[in-house]
Amino acid sequence: MKNGIAFSTKMILIEARRLAIEMSITDFAGTTSWCERFMRRNGMCMRTKTTIVQKLPHEYEGKIIEFHKYVINMRKKLCFEIGQLRNVAEVHLTFDIPWNKTVDVKGSKTIMIRTSGSEKTRYTVVLACCAEGTKPPPLLIFKIIKRCLKM
Numbered sequence: 461m462k463n464g465i466a467f468s469t470k471m472i473l474i475e476a477r478r479l480a481i482e483m484s485i486t487d488f489a490g491t492t493s494w495c496e497r498f499m500r501r502n503g504m505c506m507r508t509k510t511t512i513v514q515k516l517p518h519e520y521e522g523k524i525i526e527f528h529k530y531v532i533n534m535r536k537k538l539c540f541e542i543g544q545l546r547n548v549a550e551v552h553l554t555f556d557i558p559w560n561k562t563v564d565v566k567g568s569k570t571i572m573i574r575t576s577g578s579e580k581t582r583y584t585v586v587l588a589c590c591a592e593g594t595k596p597p598p599l600l601i602f603k604i605i606k607r608c609l610k611m
Contacts, residue, residue: 466559466573469495469506499563507564507571545591554582 473490476498480488499505517523556578564571586599
C-alpha cells in the first residue's frame with residue numbers, strides 16, 4: 461500500500477488461499493465476498509491512483525463557435541472542397557501501462573503506485589478522418605525518452 465506496489469482483490473485471495481494451505485486450514489473457501497468482508501474489517505477498499513487533471517476553460521463553448529466560424533470563413537476564402545477537411549487526433553500510448561488501481565486504506569489522501577520506469581517509452585498514433593468519410597491509414601510515431609545521468 462504505502463510502498464506503491466499495486467495489488468488487486470484477486471491477489472489478496474490468492475495469498476489468503478496460500479496461507480490457508482500453509483496453516484492447514486481446510487475449510488477456507490476464499491470467496492470474493494470473504495475478500496470484501498476482509499477489506500471492510502481492515503478499513504480497505506479499491507482506490508484509483510491520484511492525478512492532476514486538466515480542466516476545460518470556462519469559455520470553451522464560445523471558443524468552439526469561434527473556431528467553426530474561422531473554418532467556414534477560411535474555406536470560403538481559399539475555395540477548397542469539403543473533402544479536403546480532415547479531423548486529426550493524436551493518441552499517446554506507452555509500452556508499459558502501469559496499474560491504476562490498488563487496494564489501500566479508506567480515506568488515504570495520496571495513492572502511490574510504483575512503475576517499472578518504462579512508462580516514458582511511448583509512441584503516438586495519429587488518426588484522421590476526412591469530411592467526406594474516408595479514413596487515411598494511421599501514422600505511428602515512436603519516441604523514446606532516454607534518461608541522462610550526470611556524473
